[in-house]
Amino acid sequence: MTTATQKIVPFDEAITRYDPVMGLEVHVELNTATKMFCGCATAFGAEPNTQVCPVCLGLPGALPVVNAKAVESAIRIGLALSCDIAEWCRFARKNYFYPDMPKNFQTSQYDEPIAFDGYLDVEVPLEEGGTRTVRVEIERAHMEEDTGKSLHVGGATGRIHGADHSLLDYNRAGIPLIEIVTRTIHVPAELAPAVARAFVTQLRDLIVALDVSDARMDQGSLRADVNLSLSPKDSGVLGTRSETKNVNSFRSVERAVRYEIGRHAGVLDAGGSILQETRHFHEANGSTSAGREKSDADDYRYFPEPDLAPVAPSREWVEELRGTLPEPPSERRRRLQAEWEFSDLDMRDTVGAGALDLVAATVAAGTTPAAAKKWWLGELARRANEDGTDLADLPITPEQVAAIQGLIDAGRVNDKLARQVFEGVLAGEGTPDEVVSTRGLEVVSDDGALGDAVDRAIEANPDVAQKIRDGKVQAAGALIGAVMKEMRGQADAGRVRELVLEKLS
Amino acid sequence: MSSALSREDVAHLASLARISLSEDELDRLGAELPAILDHVAAVQGVVESAGEDVAPMSHPVPVANVMREDVVRPGLTPDEALSGAPASEEQRFLVPKILGEE
Amino acid sequence: MSDLTRLGAAELAEKLAGGEVTSVDVTRAHLERIGEVDSRLHAFLHVGEESAMATAADVDARRAAGEDVPTLAGVPVAVKDLINTTDQPTTAGSRMLEGWVPPYDATVVARLRAAGLPILGKTNLDEFAMGSSNEHSAYGPTRNPWDTDRIPGGSSGGSAAAVASHEAPLALGTDTGGSIRQPGAMTGVVGMKPTYGGVSRYGVVAMASSLDQVGPMARSVLDAALLHEVVAGHDPLDSTSIDAPVPDVVAAARRGDVSGLKIGIVRELGGEGFQPGVQAAFDGAVEQLAQAGAEVVEVACPSFRHGIAAYYLVMPSEVSSNLARFDAMRYGLRVSPEGVPDPSAEQVMSASRDAGFGDEVKRRIVLGTYALSSGYYDAYYGSAQKVRTLIARDFAAAFEQVDVLVSPTAPTTAWRLGEKSDDPLAMYLEDVCTIPANLAGVPGLSLPVGLADDTGLPVGVQFLAPALADDRVYNVAAALERLVAAPVLEEVR
Known part of the structure; x- marks a missing residue:
């Protein structure tokens, strides 16, 4: 003791x-x-x-x-x-x-x-x-x-x-x-x-x-x-x-x-x-x-x-098995670094976090190396640290990470909503799709609902609207922000921007 | 090799073998084992006088690489497994509290 | 005694096949015989009347339906209580396993069942097969049917006594240092230890893994060969099982021809220290073989005299490890130490092993623990394994010169109960003739050749052949069997 x-x-x-x-x-x-x-x-x-x-x-x-x-x-x-x-x-x-x-x-x-x-x-x-x-x-x-x-x-x-x-x-x-x-x-x-x-x-x-x-x-x-x-x-x-x-x-x-x-x-x-x-x-x-x-x-x-x-393993058997070995780890690291276009620092962080295989599997499931690294070394590393566990032991698979990135790429969720999807998957609420539907996280890209919200935002911010009409397109951000706020983040920001510019052109 | 074996030695061997021998048993084994050891210790001299490198025989009939395929075979049901158990609970073997940790 | 119990297995098989008798009749006759004499012999620890009769009825029905059944189907057999049976307890002659019913059959038992042999019961033995007299059974000794004041030999003394007294036509025994052959010699029955790996050890409570073999006991060489054929052969569940065809032992037992064979008398196994009546019976048997056309020569196997020393290191070492599993946790006897409130698992283990094992078992466990302990391994276990190599070399050299070796099976005839109980070493020395075969893994068969002229008790002669040549010992034994007056026990005395 x-x-x-x-x-x-x-x-x-x-x-x-x-x-x-x-x-x-x-x-x-x-x-x-x-x-x-x-x-x-x-x-x-x-x-x-x-x-x-x-x-x-x-x-x-x-x-x-x-x-x-x-x-x-x-x-x-x-x-x-x-x-x-x-x-x-x-x-x-x-x-x-x-x-x-x-x-x-x-x-x-x-x-x-x-x-x-x-x-x-x-x-x-x-x-x-x-x-x-x-x-x-x-x-x-x-x-x-x-x-x-x-x-x-x-x-x-x-x-x-x-x-x-x-x-x-x-x-x-x-x-x-x-x-x-x-x-x-x-x-x-x-x-x-x-x-x-x-x-x-x-x-x-x-x-x-x-x-x-x-x-x-x-x-x-x-x-x-x-x-x-x-x-x-x-x-x-x-x-x-x-x-x-x-x-x-x-x-x-x-x-x-x-x-x-x-x-x-x-x-x-x-x-x-x-x-x-x-x-x-x-x-x-x-x-x-x-x-x-x-x-x-x-x-x-x-x-x-x-x-x-x-x-008494025969030498033939041993050689046959040698032929089935995966690439040696150091060679593999060099190859992946080149393929992923990672800097030495990126690679070091990835290896050090024990995320190499996880990133590789996520990439294999269709995600870009940068995005895969971002999730595993960001959001997920933070969670693993909080839980005192290793990344690989988190209750989420590389395929699920890839699926969430896929939702972002398809515009179905934005980065902020994606964090909630991660939370749901880690909490055992199901697949990313299931979490999106049970938590109601999907962004609104329906023009009817978005159009109404854009109209209300224009009405509430006449000064900003005028600036945009006058050609100061960068002012659109304020209106987009207002719409996003009203939609509690669940709006397709890209589509909102398009609608704002359309209505004020 | 000397086959002197003290009573303490016998007690130590018994504890390695997890047998709580009584005092009488320790006395008796302490008296019997040296005679037996004297007899069997002869093997050392035999090997030495063989005058060459004699390989130890661990298998009377030489065979190698006896293996099976990695295929699941039906084993015992939990009831069969526990059928001889002195005590069981929750489909597990119930044993007294375990002291040491391995 | 019913006439049916006087018949051997081959004769019974013939009558069953010819429809002259039913297995139910044969099995019942033997069960009745057990009821008649076993209170005096104590050859059985358990009689499995119900399952034996059920098997018998099943075989009869199959025969009646015209089904083609194996040769020995319907011929009853007794099984040493070291061999697992799911329908009868398996105690290994120990308090440790009192009442234990295994959840699986030994491979040899599965083969007996597949061949339709009703299993009469489980026979008595020295505890965990450790002994040469059956006096070490926790359930009381078996007695020799030739003289119930004497031991039947051991450790398969129950199987030997059952066959000798016509309680069973056939029995299975196990042989680690002579435990089939020596009781065979003491009770006047045939006992065969096959080549190591010839018969599966799966489901046979292990004593010394590198020495143990299951083998048949019967009143004739042919009967033993018939049972040998049923149980032998490769078993994928035993890694030491030989993956090769079983030699045709039945054909060899029918042949029985020694003309032109060279037979070697082992110089080291005879003469001084051997009972005169045993030596005389042995010499007579050898003379008969020579007259039958064998060339008999003497061969030297100098390392054999170190067999006992090597054996009493290898065997207890393996025993100490094999018997470690009897710890009161998963099966078997559980005893709490006296005067210890709330004992731990460790204390219960030690107390149970003290209470569950008899003196001889404990002696061998302690001896083996010593022989394997660090600092002693090379001198003891390591050297003993090298002596095995020397003994195997002696065998190899001898079999360059001769086809078969011959010796008395044991130096004496059966001794009185208690006569050697106080001197374990003296008891160990009784195994001198049988041990070399176990150490080298070669087959050995003991054939009864008559009664000793000094004690009037059965004497056995042992034949040894190279590994895998089990048929050779059957051939020679069958030849001698025809020439000598096999001792026939008229009644238990």
């Missing part, structure tokens, strides 16, 4: 005295139709214990069989991260007891991962502007299975502490996971939080481009662990590391790194020692709290899984 007396050193101060030593582990839940070792479905949000069988429930006598598609996805992820693909590897049992793990061992990989020795070049936005490319080395990517979910009942809702009992749902148990482990990331201390965020963000872009996972941090299909320790500057002394688990947004990854650096510094400054433990990140205040202390009892007694045959 976080103690009240714990001092958190401000980040900027902490990095004057300490260098962070950071590594990241990312779990990607694959979007295969079935689980890693059985034919159960993997749909998110199904009724409890409806996607289970003897294998994923760990019933006596049940045996696993490897999902070929999961192996394929693992190899594609490995290749996309420039890893070597093992010619021969095995699964291993990681033995420990936990109620949400049906066999009380996790079928994973130990010293023989399917992919190893790779890297990802990430673009890290710099505070002073521009970006810097940082190569994050990948130690390994291996296959394993997810656990079930426990619901803690009684005490504080959903929390483990103080619960009377727990309820277990094994729908998630056995869903294939790929665990991607980085090597220690060496960057200037001040960059560490941004690098962590950029890595997870751009890894997600890659995973999405590979179409191997939904990669939704809010739904847990992409989960990041931050391993961090501090080393006193120029000391060469390595610190004890904490593992902050299951950080669930890009923004939180950055915050978790900042917080842990400040926390470690506080403990070390006070002459204390960091416990080797897992920590939990709290979205609400950006802090972490102690989870489980690592101890000698963490003896996982790994041994090769005797119920499964080794996986």
Whole structure:
């Protein structure tokens, strides 16, 4: 538990005295139709214990069989991260007891991962502007299975502490996971939080481009662990590391790194020692709290899984899969920047906001790059920030954004009304069209109604009307404004202008 | 390899294996296991005297790449899944409060 | 005893096919026999009268309607209580699974059902198949029908006793270190451990995954082969199942011809430490084979003497992991620790595992936990897996010289209940002859060859062949079966 007396050193101060030593582990839940070792479905949000069988429930006598598609996805992820693909590897049992793990061992990989020795070049936005490319080395990517979910009942809702009992749902148990482990990331201390965020963000872009996972941090299909320790500057002394688990947004990854650096510094400054433990990140205040202390009892007694045959992907298969890889992210960024005619700054903002794929998808749905960027980095980024969530997790799709821009282009709504359409879609009121009709947002372009309003405006502003008659066309703005006001914004401003000029010509 | 195994060692192993052995059981296992370990520890010497690199055998019949297609197969109904459960609630397995977090 | 229970499976199948008897009659006769003698033997933990009779009636109806049914349709079978059945409890001989009814059938059970064999019941065993005497059953030991003061062997002692005492013409057992062959030898029945991967393990409560195999037990080599044929073959639900045609074991069992074959006596499995009556019966059997035209030679398999050491590392290691799932959360016994108010899941797990597992199971779990723990893995588990390679090399070298290996199945005949209970290591040493086949994955069959001249109890001889050559052991065993006086149990004594 976080103690009240714990001092958190401000980040900027902490990095004057300490260098962070950071590594990241990312779990990607694959979007295969079935689980890693059985034919159960993997749909998110199904009724409890409806996607289970003897294998994923760990019933006596049940045996696993490897999902070929999961192996394929693992190899594609490995290749996309420039890893070597093992010619021969095995699964291993990681033995420990936990109620949400049906066999009380996790079928994973130990010293023989399917992919190893790779890297990802990430673009890290710099505070002073521009970006810097940082190569994050990948130690390994291996296959394993997810656990079930426990619901803690009684005490504080959903929390483990103080619960009377727990309820277990094994729908998630056995869903294939790929665990991607980085090597220690060496960057200037001040960059560490941004690098962590950029890595997870751009890894997600890659995973999405590979179409191997939904990669939704809010739904847990992409989960990041931050391993961090501090080393006193120029000391060469390595610190004890904490593992902050299951950080669930890009923004939180950055915050978790900042917080842990400040926390470690506080403990070390006070002459204390960091416990080797897992920590939990709290979205609400950006802090972490102690989870489980690592101890000698963490003896996982790994041994090769005797119920499964080794996986020996043929080189032909690996090459065939290499042919299915999407464009490497850095090349893709260069290509898109050219296609979209974005400045370096535009591109940096787009990548930094985690909006690259969203803008690309919106453009693909028919919107101009500039308009797509405007919405995602403007209105929607503001909303995501307010909600403390990532852009990709907002309840709106690129197709819907494109549809709203389409309404603007067709003159059915104006920019101001469009903001209300966004609000409605985000509030779950339906498609853009549905929001327009239920909220009555469509602009009035019916000449009868508009004509009457224009007449009333001319009547109410005879001076202005005369100026226009005298040829001062720019004065039309005042009359248009009056009409828009009367129509509460729901008028087609272009048509109003035409009518004003027609009537006063 | 020495097969000295203290009573504390046995207690530690039992806790790793999640078995709350009684005092009597700890005594008995503490007395029995060293004799068994003395016998089985011979494998180390056997391997050393084999005098070459002997690969470990994890599968008696060598096979590789045994995989299935990614096609959904019917599993159990929730009733079947919960049929053996000591307790259940809301279509979930009911277990006592969980202390540690993983 | 009804005449129907005196008949073997092949004879019953013939009479059923010819319409001389009905499956309902045959099944009822065996159920009655169980009612008659099982209170003295305790071979069954559960008798499935209703479902057995329903299967029998169904098969009779199909036959009467002129339907083409499989060879063994209507011939009843007993199933070791380690193998999942949806219509009868599966306890693994443990308090941990008392009353548990699996929601799915083992693949071998599904195959028995598809072939129309009525399942008489579930047979007793050492808890989770851990033992060589059936004394480790949580529900009380099975007794040897040749002498009810003696053990029937184990762990498939219930299946062995049921077949030997004519409670069932056929039974399924499982064999991890000799658990089919050794009780077969102790009770005078045929017991076969197929090539690893030859029979599906799906739905069979796992003891040691890389060693376990299901196999047939019967009173004749042909009967065993007929049951073998029903349950063997590739199963996509078992990743270690061999995707190749099953050798024609039935044809081999009918052939029984050793002329021109080379048979190797394993030098390390005999002589000192072997009961004289066992050795004499074995020597007599080998002499018969030579007279029948086999060339008998002696071969050396020096690594076999390390089999027990390797086995008692590999097996408990896998046991410690396989039995972790019995944690009182999803199924099985749940016990709250005494004197602990409001216990946690962790405390309930530990208390339940202490209460639900017997001494032998706990001993092996603790041993296996030790062998896998960090710092010891290489010395113990790792070395043991290398010894397996050495043993497999010995087999390979031996099979360069001979077609089949032969040894006694066990060093002694059946011992008295309680005789070896206090010395686990002494009990482990009983498995010396059978363990190498499990470690290397090769097939092994125990054939009863008579009664020991010193104890008057059954003696078994074991034949071993290369992986996938299961038919070879059936051929040789069938040949010897014709030459020796198979012990026939007149009545339980």
